[in-house]
Amino acid sequence: MKIATFNINGIKARIETLPRWLDEAQPDVALLQEIKSVDEAFPREIFEERGYTVETHGMKSFNGVAILSKLPLEDVTRGLPGDDNDEQARYIEATVMGERPIRVCGLYLPNGNPAPGPKYDYKLAWMKRLQARAETLLAQEEPFLMAGDYNIIPQDEDAAKPEDWQEDALARPESRAAYRRLLNLGLTEAFRARNKMAGMYSFWDYQAGAWNRNNGIRIDHFLLSPQCADLLLDCQIDKEERGRSKPSDHVPVWIDLAA
């Protein structure tokens, strides 16, 4: 089973790019971030006619996540538990009913800039809630994954120019420590588990010719529970998408599971 994560940076702007990528890459499941659309305006027919079930958790203008799946979805939940006052649409979960059911959590972790400040406090608080959710799911000892735009550069090798990011919310020590605490629960970061080579990125800024200079960062990740990691066959980045017409500033990352 092929599961992908893709921060599309606006469904309206990706109305041709996204279906073309789906037709070529043929993921069974696609976790989308930054749909930047309310649920009612999401063009679900485009995906349904390709055989996908569509579940969205959107809001006006910003953020928004979605799950596309060729397999049935059960127990869809929207929003990250732990703060009833959080109105930002950044999290969705569902169980993919393949031969082995897998709980998938699609997330758009807060950017957190400028740091320090209230936006950074929100990011760290959100990561604490994500930690709690991971602990709850781990206790069930079933296959699950948390994937999406983490807005975290895990290590210096995950940035072309790490010196540019030292004070940034994506790479500050508190950000990296919170991400490391997640991993230390026993989750496997799929790309690092399957690729030894550094210099692989998932985001290139639109500004200052970042793509042409390969000035990228790796911030889109798959974290797998032990039972899910046992099924991991491969993890790759569809880097070439960034060089095509009307690209998102992120590219898809995908895993292949023996499930």
Place this chain on the structure above:
DNA sequence: ATGGTCGCTGGGCGA
């Protein structure tokens, strides 16, 4: 080089 470029939206914010 304190800029640069996108997307959503309809002015300015977010990234």
